Amino acid sequence: MSNPPYAPRPVRIGVQIQPQYCSYAEIRRAAAQYEELGVDVLFNWDHFFPVYGAADGQHYECWTMLGAWAEATSSVEIGPLVSCNSYRNPDLLADMARTVDHISDGRLVLGIGAGWNEKDYQEYGYEFGTPKTRLAALAEGLERIERRWQRLNPAPTRKIPVLVGGNGEQKTLRLAARYADIWHGFGDAKELAHKHSVLDAWCREIGRDPDEIERSTRVFRRTPDEVGQDLMEVGTRFIQLVAQAPHFDPAPVKDWLDFRDDMNKGLVAS
Template sequence: MRFGTFIPQGWRFDLVGIDPSEQWATMQRLAQRADDGPWESLWVYDHFHTTPVPSEEATHEAWTLMSAFAASTSRIRLGQMCTCMGYRNPAYLAKVAATVDHVSSGRVEMGIGGGWYEHEWRAYGYGFPAIGDRLRALREGVEIMKQGWETGRATLDGRYFQVDGAIVQPQPIQQPGIPIWVAGGGEKVTLKIAATYASYTNFGSANVDEFRHKNQVLQGHCDALGRDHTEITRSTSINVVLGENQADVNDRLARITDRANRFVPESGRERFLEDIAPASPGIGTPEQVAEHLQALKEAGVDYTIAYFPELAYDTSGAELFEKQVIPALA
């Protein structure tokens, strides 16, 4: 199994209490730490407002961070989980990603999806199209990006996007193009897009039975298209709070809960804490979490991206994961 890690950027209230003027230094330090460690990739989220409810807490923009991480790391691959197609013109996005690929010497991954966070869609003036329209726009956008990266130009007279000879030069260092991760588990459309275009998928579920089902649906789409499903790497994301023993786990959860009580608006606090419920598969000792990841591996997971909610304040949980969980699964 391969492993990536999220870098806190504020979206999940994971930089609260750190002065905004110091937040980039924190993110850079953690990115460089990951670059020196066993991780294959680092990730950020493509969102503008905090979740599960918007607030005045800082949320740093994903592609700006991609460029900054590209210049301040040397080995680790750089991804977004996941870029929202509706937030940027796809020809422009192809150009941005190609430039970052050059800055990073060919280390960019393109995580892409249809988008879901209605509040920020409307707040930024994008409206909020129906899910079918968002996914059809996703398909058009991916086609435009692939054209730009593979040929240096993109032309599409689509329903949602129209580009006419958009020049994407320089093309990415990676050829035939930047690897595409299609994120989401929609069975009729999203997984069919993944079967058509993706090098990687991310169903976003750490539930073994759900993952196994989505995997079967993806394979069915690949069979219908005549594509070898083994060409697509399956990934999942997992929230991790790791302790030496149960008492240590409980102490970590208590500290995260205390930060939530101080910084997360009451209207979203319960939903925020659901992500670190004690029964969650990424909460526990290294042995417990490794056992769950082994079950996911047997279900078809090739790649796990770990999110540590305490990372900006305490790296010891990530260190446990690096020393005990990764070697058990790698």
């Protein structure tokens, strides 16, 4: 794989703390532990039930937790990976994000997607619709969020970074080209390289520099030795790890933080 034509970016490490099958006290301790280790961003997710395992297992709501994290942490960025556009009025979501941004002194990343988990929709009374209708709603929602941020008083503390999640080439990547500061996709390095090229093409169509969009992906149970260099070569610099109850094991996170630091030393040296 050849190096992509992107401007050099520092490597960043995110950790998604899955808010299921544990107490909130355990989640709070995990967040403190990962912040102490030096993780760049802490994420949770936006669901109402466990995504896998026992359907009636312990689980906690996304944005309430982010408000608590904003007070309980001091340096790490925080956000949802990702917030479901369907679950909240987009203007309300913009205000919620702006409020957490202020509570955290400017550390919120707004991850957002079209939604996919039918059980969440059915149990909480939202219309599930189709992928087409959910993506159309996401397009409208992103525009409304941007407009609402311009009208709120006080305004956000900074230009809140927007992370758009999803692999769809005709709709999601087109929305990422227009609205995203970060695109979060799925797959191995080869698939990500292809998705990057599609995203770049959408950027060129609207006259946006593809370098403006940070490229993110999830790494689950893979080590830096296994996949780190491949991800670097295709331009993915934001690596998301998964932290699961009951142990919230710090060892894999430490390995990836060491990889980050080694890569970033090289970037500074160059």
